Amino acid sequence: MIDFIEKLPKAELHLHIEGTFEPELMFEIAKRNQIEIPFASVKELKKAYQFNCLQDFLDIYYQGAQVLVYEQDFYDLTYAYLKKCAAQNVRHTEIMFDPQTHTERGVSFETVINGISLACQVAKEELEVSSILIMSYLRHLSEEKAFETLQQSIPFKDKITAIGLDSSEKGNPPSKFKNVFEASIKAGFIPLAHAGEEGDADYIWEALDILKVARIDHGNNALQDENLIREIIKRDIALTVCPLSNTALQVVDDLKNHPLKKMMELGLKITVNSDDPAYFGGQVNQNYIAIQKALQLSKKDIYELVKNSFQYSLLDNETKQKYLKELETYVATC
Ligand code: ADE
Ligand code: ZN
Secondary structure, X not given: OHHHHHHOOEEEEEEEHHHHOOHHHHHHHHHHOOOOOOOOOHHHHHHOOOOOOXXXXXXXXXXXXXXXXXXXXHHHHHHHHHHHHHHOOEEEEEEEEOHHHHHOOOOOHHHHHHHHHHHHHHHHHHOOOEXXXXXXXXXXXXXXXXXXXXXXXXXXXHHOOEEEEEOOOOOXXXXXHHHHHHHHHHOOOEEEEEEOOOOOHHHHHHHHHOOOOOEEEEOHHHHHOHHHHHHHHHOOOEEEEOHHHHHHOOOXXXXXXXXXXXXXXXXXXXXXXOEOHHHXXXXXXXXXXHHHHHHOOOHHHHHHHHHHHHHOOOOOHHHHHHHHHHHXXXXXXX
């Protein structure tokens, strides 16, 4: 089963580039930029990765990102992740980035997007991994700040496919960003949002009805509301589920109690993703392996999850079909 999972061609649809920042690379970049990290060593830093909730994690995640200053830093961060994609047979990835984490401390939008997108371009050539960029608004900041970010992104529109909404969920409902999502859609971006990770089902309703999202990040709490489940299925909207993130952030107490299988049985379209792999103990393949073991998923279940990863990607139909064919060819040999 592990071999089957590892070799499957797959896509990752929920991944924060700042969450791929491995401590070793963080220390290396901090040193060359002469920025202090408030931890004595990689080991000390890793010891701090114990979270009781989303906010515990976000505090340390934003702190780690502070050492990223130059285009080269964003390039190195992104390329390191894309190399891991290639090693895991991730053929396509949809990468979220948080511009405000950087622009709020004086790094220009241009520096961030140029470093990330150059790494994506090079990886397409050298590693044969394709990628799409999702610009995420930080929901703990104001809608006005999100509008500023939208303005900054317009000259780089050709490099960005979608917008997302992440950071502290509770107390920051999707409706807070109604106007900036409307404007972003008008500007040509596809709307996505985190909803129902810690927030209740009503946040998912708002993401659907007010933000008009094409996909929901997490969505675990959809299970609180049968009408919502029916609506998500009716609209054919996928949920990007992140098993190891859910246990690391205490959204789920134990992988054995993870709702993923139940979600699949109800007819929801589910994908498996790593969210912030440097912080949560596993890349996307480890997420598949861990959830397979915990829930005794069959090869057929794994195949369905992987198929969804291409089917519900933001790729054009022709490229989707190309990847789906690759998947069929692999499965036929198993
Ligand atoms: N930013 C990075 N990871 C996140 C998560 N799991 N939820 C909300 N915001 C995030
Ligand atoms: Zn996330």
